Structure formats: structure tokens, C-alpha cells
Amino acid sequence: MEETKRILLPGDLVAEGPKRLDGCFVEKGNTYAAVVGILSGERVIPLKGFYVPRYDDYVIGIVKNVRFSGYEVEINSPYYGTLSSREMREEFKVGDVISAKIMSVNEVNDTELVEPRRLYGGEIIEIEHVKVPRVIGKNASMLAMISESTRAEVLIGKNGRIYLKGGDVALASLAIIKICREAHTSGLTERVKEFLEKETGTKIGAPAREREEGEAPENREVG
Amino acid sequence: MKMASSVSKVKLLDGNKRLDGRGFKDLRDLKITAGVLKKAQGSAMVEWGRNKVIAGVYGPREVFPRHRTDPYRAIINCKYAMAPFSSLEEHGRAGPNRRAMEIGKVAKHVFENTVFTNLFPKTMIDISMEILQSDGGTRIAGITAASVAVVDAGIPVKDLVQGVSVGKVEGKLVVDLGKTEDNFGQSDVPAIVSLRSKEILLYQMDGMLTKDEIHESLDLIFEAAKVVRQKQADALKEKYERIEENVASEKPSGRSEQGEEEVM
Numbered sequence: 001m002e003e004t005k006r007i008l009l010p011g012d013l014v015a016e017g018p019k020r021l022d023g024c025f026v027e028k029g030n031t032y033a034a035v036v037g038i039l040s041g042e043r044v045i046p047l048k049g050f051y052v053p054r055y056d057d058y059v060i061g062i063v064k065n066v067r068f069s070g071y072e073v074e075i076n077s078p079y080y081g082t083l084s085s086r087e088m089r090e091e092f093k094v095g096d097v098i099s100a101k102i103m104s105v106n107e108v109n110d111t112e113l114v115e116p117r118r119l120y121g122g123e124i125i126e127i128e129h130v131k132v133p134r135v136i137g138k139n140a141s142m143l144a145m146i147s148e149s150t151r152a153e154v155l156i157g158k159n160g161r162i163y164l165k166g167g168d169v170a171l172a173s174l175a176i177i178k179i180c181r182e183a184h185t186s187g188l189t190e191r192v193k194e195f196l197e198k199e200t201g202t203k204i205g206a207p208a209r210e211r212e213e214g215e216a217p218e219n220r221e222v223g
Numbered sequence: 224m225k226m227a228s229s230v231s232k233v234k235l236l237d238g239n240k241r242l243d244g245r246g247f248k249d250l251r252d253l254k255i256t257a258g259v260l261k262k263a264q265g266s267a268m269v270e271w272g273r274n275k276v277i278a279g280v281y282g283p284r285e286v287f288p289r290h291r292t293d294p295y296r297a298i299i300n301c302k303y304a305m306a307p308f309s310s311l312e313e314h315g316r317a318g319p320n321r322r323a324m325e326i327g328k329v330a331k332h333v334f335e336n337t338v339f340t341n342l343f344p345k346t347m348i349d350i351s352m353e354i355l356q357s358d359g360g361t362r363i364a365g366i367t368a369a370s371v372a373v374v375d376a377g378i379p380v381k382d383l384v385q386g387v388s389v390g391k392v393e394g395k396l397v398v399d400l401g402k403t404e405d406n407f408g409q410s411d412v413p414a415i416v417s418l419r420s421k422e423i424l425l426y427q428m429d430g431m432l433t434k435d436e437i438h439e440s441l442d443l444i445f446e447a448a449k450v451v452r453q454k455q456a457d458a459l460k461e462k463y464e465r466i467e468e469n470v471a472s473e474k475p476s477g478r479s480e481q482g483e484e485e486v487m
Contacts, residue, residue: 009456
């Protein structure tokens with residue numbers, strides 16, 4: 001993002017002529033911003049927002065209610081996800097943390113989840129969902145860097161929940177909080193790299209000397 | 224202060240100056256700050272002359288009570304409340320009253336016409352405006368603050384909306400009336416407008432204006448709204464640029480220092 005960044009406010013003109021863009025609306029043939037965001041090329045990157053379920057997203061949720069037909073799962077959104085127990089092997093309890101995939105979202109945002117997996121023994125932190133792409137980074141570079149230097153298993157849900165397990169969880173959380181605080185500034189990857197190198201005292205990207213085969217941290221990007 | 228008997232006795236204008244030394248078209252000092260509350264989704268504070276208002280936005284979230292759910296759009300709840308200590312006189316007694324409920328209702332209509340409620344069916348958005356200090360024109364200060372708070376919450380809207388009041392004092396049209404001008408003047412018109420679409424979202428009138436005066440007052444409203452919008456925009460931009468500056472001036476800090484900081 002080298003081009004000059006401009007903060008857009010609702011009602012600001014984004015483009016002449018009607019364009020279908022996220023965070024924008026068309027009125028009288030012109031396209032205007034609907035949220036606070038940064039104009040980057042022809043895209044509006046929102047600076048704030050809440051998660052609305054989308055098809056195919058991986059999310060991290062908390063089981064809130066058990067019913068005969070399945071579970072109600074809180075997914076850090078105005079809408080609950082429902083998990084049908086019909087084709088499920090596992091049983092969950094209220095309070096369980098799970099990762100799941102969104103199978104369908106209908107026009108009133110009723111959300112069906114599939115592929116549940118119970119997460120245990122780790123920690124979850126919540127970030128703003130608009131900052132999830134920054135935590136993942138280009139080609140998951142940021143994510144790879146965090147899990148390499150902290151040796152934590154990092155699982156990112158599109159809904160802004162991050163599950164951390166093993167390794168230096170505290171340092172990984174600090175790095176993620178730093179990313180979120182500085183999310184829309186440039187040169188972020190470099191600063192996070194510096195931060196992690198300083199904290200761990202090891203260079204990132206150097207061949208892992210003391211790490212044994214098979215001990216490499218599991219690094220998964222969910223969503 | 225009894226109103227009726229003293230109308231003619233109060234001198235509200237002195238040549239081209241108003242009570243507080245302003246010209247006819249001058250606004251009072253206006254300061255807007257975005258993001259003043261940690262726990263609210265979005266918030267803003269407006270200090271407008273001696274008015275002081277905090278607005279907070281919560282949601283969209285599940286509708287409560289559930290039977291009010293609208294399957295086509297988000298419902299909006301607006302609450303306007305004056306603190307008991309906000310005013311010298313009768314306004315600020317605790318609890319909702321007829322006036323507060325009316326203002327909540329008109330504010331609700333403003334936001335029903337600016338928020339893209341159709342994007343969030345089955346949810347509700349709570350907007351509350353708390354008047355901490357009052358000196359005339361609190362409803363427009365409240366809605367101006369609420370508009371910034373809604374945008375700060377990341378809720379998609381058609382535009383930032385601005386509040387301005389105009390009125391007639393000793394036969395002259397004046398902008399942004401203070402409490403005394405409001406009480407003893409001839410007319411008082413609070414209005415909420417959207418500058419982009421030139422829409423009027425709220426227009427209430429106390430007292431009388433002639434047809435010509437109404438046309439003239441609308442021009443004054445839209446002119447003054449530009450000033451208000453600029454302040455709103457500055458407040459929102461400042462919130463995000465502030466972060467950038469902090470980063471630029473940040474010393475390389477270690478875990479021990481950062482550990483104390485609050486998670487967002």
C-alpha cells in the first residue's frame with residue numbers, strides 16, 4: 001500500500017458512477033462510502049466493523065445453548081450460529097470452544113455451521129474482525145512469523161477470535177495486540193518482526209537450529 | 224425565572240451583537256471527540272458552548288424483548304436523558320419524561336433514515352444520548368454526537384448528520400441559540416440535515432416564522448452544518464491518525480511495559 005492513503009467517512013464520494021464495492025453504496029449514480037475506512041486504490045478498507053457471517057468462513061465460537069436438534073454457538077457477531085447434531089459424532093457442553101465452518105447463511109443471516117472441532121487447552125483472544133487480514137498478513141506471512149518465533153499454534157477465525165495453544169502464548173498475544181493497534185500503519189510486518197526478534201532473542205527466518213524435526217509448531221490458518 | 228411576564232424585558236440583542244457577544248451567524252465553540260467510551264461499540268462527546276453530551280452506541284445485537292424482532296431490518300432504539308445536574312431548572316429531574324421521550328423518538332426517526340438497517344435483519348441498535356450539561360440546543364448536540372458515535376461503531380450509514388438550530392430573536396434570524404435566546408426569543412428551530420443529499424431529517428419549530436424567514440433559515444442551517452460536519456470529520460479522523468502518530472513516536476518497548484496495557 002504505497003499510494004497515498006485517505007481516510008474516508010460515510011457520505012464521502014468514492015467513485016463517479018455506480019460501483020459495487022464493500023462498505024459503499026450507490027445513490028443517484030455515484031458511489032459513496034458507508035463506513036469509516038481507508039481508500040486504497042479502488043477499495044475501501046473498513047477501520048471498524050462487526051462480523052456478519054459469510055459462507056465458507058472458518059469461525060471460532062462458544063457453545064451457548066444445547067437443544068434437542070443441536071447447538072447454538074456464539075460467534076462474536078449479532079447472529080448466532082446453529083450446529084445441527086444430526087451428523088455429529090461429538091457431543092458438546094455449554095461453554096465449549098469450537099472451531100467450525102459456515103455452511104450456509106440465509107437472507108436473514110441465520111447461520112448453519114459444520115465441521116465442528118472442540119478446542120481445548122489453549123487460550124482465545126478477541127480482536128476486531130476488520131483486523132483479521134492484517135494478523136494473517138500477505139500469504140499468511142505475519143501468521144507464519146508469529147507461530148515460528150513463539151512456537152504457538154495459532155488458529156484464526158474470520159470472526160475475530162484467535163485461538164492460541166502451546167509455546168509462548170503470552171508473547172503471541174502481545175504481538176497480535178500490537179498488530180491490531182497499529183493495523184493501518186505501513187511497515188507493520190517489519191516492526192512486528194523487530195518486536196518478536198527482540199523479545200525472543202532469535203532471528204526470524206534463520207534456519208531453526210535448536211528445533212528438532214517434527215517439533216515444528218503446527219501453523220494453521222483458518223479462514 | 225418566569226417566562227411569560229418577562230419576555231419584553233429581556234434585551235437579547237445589542238446592535239449586531241448577541242448576548243454572549245456573537246454575531247448573528249456565529250456558532251458557539253464546538254468540540255467533538257470520538258471514541259470516549261471503552262465498552263461501547265462506538266461513542267462520542269460533544270461540547271457545544273456550555274452543552275456537554277456523551278453518546279454511546281451498542282449493537283447491532285439480538286433484539287430484546289424478542290417479540291419486537293423485525294425480520295426485514297434492524298430496529299433502532301434511541302434514548303435521550305438529561306442528568307439531574309445538567310440544568311439549573313426543571314429539565315433535569317431524574318427519569319424519563321414527556322420531553323425526553325419525544326426527543327428519543329425524533330432521534331430514532333433520524334437514524335432510521337440514515338442507517339442501512341436492511342443489512343442487519345433481526346437485530347437492534349441502541350443509541351443513547353446523555354446530556355451532562357445543558358444550555359439550549361441539547362437535542363441537536365445529542366444527535367450530532369450520536370451520529371459520530373454510530374459511525375465510530377462501524378455501522379454503515381448514508382451520511383454523517385449534523386444538527387443546527389436557528390431562531391428569531393428580536394426580529395432577527397440568528398444561528399445556534401443559547402438557552403436564554405431560546406426561552407425569550409420569538410422562535411426556535413432545531414434541525415438535523417444531511418449535507419450530501421441535502422435532506423432534512425428533523426425540523427421542529429417553536430414559535431413563529433414567516434414563509435420567507437423559513438427559506439432564509441434553511442440556507443443558514445445548511446451553511447452552519449458545513450462547520451459542524453467539518454468538526455465531526457476531524458474528530459473521527461483524529462481518532463485514527465492519533466494511532467499512527469503514537470506508532471511513529473513509539474520507543475521500542477519490551478514486554479514489561481506493554482504488559483500493563485489494556486486489550487482492545
